[in-house]
Amino acid sequence: MPLLSQKKILPYLALAVGVLALGISPLFAKWSDASGPVFSVYRMLAAAVVLLPFFIRSQKQTPTRITGWLLIFPILGGLANALDLSVFFTAIRYTRVASATLLNNTAPIWVALVAWLFFKEKLKGTFWVGLFVALIGAAVVLGSDFILHPDLNIGNLLALLSSLFYASYYLATQQGRRRLNAIQYTYLMTLSSGAFNLLFTILFQLPLTGFNLRTYLASVGSGVVTQSMGFLALSYALGHLSASTVSPTMLFQPVLTALLAIPLFGELLQPGQWIGGLATLGGIFLVNRSLDTSREPAQPAAEAVLEENFSQDGGSPLRGS
Numbered sequence: 001m002p003l004l005s006q007k008k009i010l011p012y013l014a015l016a017v018g019v020l021a022l023g024i025s026p027l028f029a030k031w032s033d034a035s036g037p038v039f040s041v042y043r044m045l046a047a048a049v050v051l052l053p054f055f056i057r058s059q060k061q062t063p064t065r066i067t068g069w070l071l072i073f074p075i076l077g078g079l080a081n082a083l084d085l086s087v088f089f090t091a092i093r094y095t096r097v098a099s100a101t102l103l104n105n106t107a108p109i110w111v112a113l114v115a116w117l118f119f120k121e122k123l124k125g126t127f128w129v130g131l132f133v134a135l136i137g138a139a140v141v142l143g144s145d146f147i148l149h150p151d152l153n154i155g156n157l158l159a160l161l162s163s164l165f166y167a168s169y170y171l172a173t174q175q176g177r178r179r180l181n182a183i184q185y186t187y188l189m190t191l192s193s194g195a196f197n198l199l200f201t202i203l204f205q206l207p208l209t210g211f212n213l214r215t216y217l218a219s220v221g222s223g224v225v226t227q228s229m230g231f232l233a234l235s236y237a238l239g240h241l242s243a244s245t246v247s248p249t250m251l252f253q254p255v256l257t258a259l260l261a262i263p264l265f266g267e268l269l270q271p272g273q274w275i276g277g278l279a280t281l282g283g284i285f286l287v288n289r290s291l292d293t294s295r296e297p298a299q300p301a302a303e304a305v306l307e308e309n310f311s312q313d314g315g316s317p318l319r320g321s
Contacts, residue, residue: 011240014233015249021230023256026097027264028222029089032215036089037200038208039219040082044194046223048187054232055187062181066188073176074185077169078192084165085193086200087158095155096267098258099141102277103159105254107166108287109134114171126290134283140276182235190227251281251288 032039064070084104091100109131115121141156176185201208258277261267269277 011237015237015241018230018234018237019249019252019256021226021233022250022253024260025222025226025230026088026092026101026257027260028218028226029092030097030261030265031218032089032211034211034215034219035201035204035206036086036093037082037197037204038206039089039215039222040085040197041194041201041208042216042219043085043223043227044190044197046220047190047227048194050224050228051183051187051190054183058181058183064180064184066180066184070179071188073172073179074188075192077172077176077185077189078194079196080165080169080172081189081193082196082200084162084169086197087165088162091155091158091162093155095153095159096269097261097265098254098267098269098277099156099273100159100162101254101257102141102280103138103156104163104166105251105284106134106138106160106280107163107170108284110164110167111170112287114167124290126286130283130286130288130290132283133286134280137276137279137281137283140279141273186231251285254281 029036029039034042088100088104091104112121112123112127113131116123138160173185173189176189180188200206254277258267258269262269
């Protein structure tokens with residue numbers, strides 16, 4: 001009986017850890033004085049070190065010859081991830097953490113629209129209602145920021161742009177996870193993302209050193225807590241819970257971020273921003289709900305690889321903002 005209870009509790013505990021890890025991710029970036037690409041370089045380096053033992057274990061238990069064509073999707077996912085994080089972490093420097101996180105999490109909407117326009121995927125009426133509500137809510141958030149600061153808020157625009165890269169990451173990962181297990185894909189994508197971020201720093205001649213200790217700790221903390229622990233916890237949860245349970249729960253991430261930003265950074269939200277934010281979350285919930293009920297459940301990949309540590313997911317695209 002205790003074992004049965006533990007099996008029931010652990011997935012929900014892992015889900016809570018995952019939401020918390022993703023929720024504090026933007027706060028790490030806010031504590032950093034480094035630019036978005038530089039912050040991401042250190043984040044990916046830390047994550048690569050943490051994930052390496054899991055990758056080696058995965059290769060031993062489910063050996064896969066990772067040839068050239070199998071690297072296409074981790075490379076594309078890494079590029080999208082690098083652009084997403086670089087732009088998103090830059091956006092946080094110019095706008096409220098809550099606003100940036102909320103706008104970044106509109107990515108599922110763009111994914112569904114791409115699937116509808118280019119892959120002819122049928123979308124339910126619930127999706128269109130959710131899209132309308134989410135866009136109205138986002139407009140209220142943007143409008144509230146404009147009233148408080150009547151100038152072009154580059155931070156909000158960058159956050160919205162990052163959501164498009166986030167959506168691109170989702171699409172690339174969806175294909176890559178059909179060929180590689182979660183740890184294999186995540187590790188290769190992490191290396192790819194780190195390499196692209198390093199390329200960005202070189203192209204834009206951004207300094208990689210000379211920061212205060214807090215910046216380095218925030219970057220490494222983001223890699224260990226969010227990129228590694230957060231992903232693994234969510235992968236475990238997705239291996240035992242349905243997507244219809246996980247997706248709505250993930251909406252607590254931007255809410256948690258907004259709440260933590262109040263005491264940590266003094267970012268008080270106006271009533272209009274709360275209303276717009278809740279409307280956007282409600283719209284995203286409807287979008288996720290419509291997609292979850294219109295797709296066949298994914299078949300889980302080889303569970304044995306991470307059963308002792310973190311279970312395999314059935315195709316999770318999560319990357320942790």
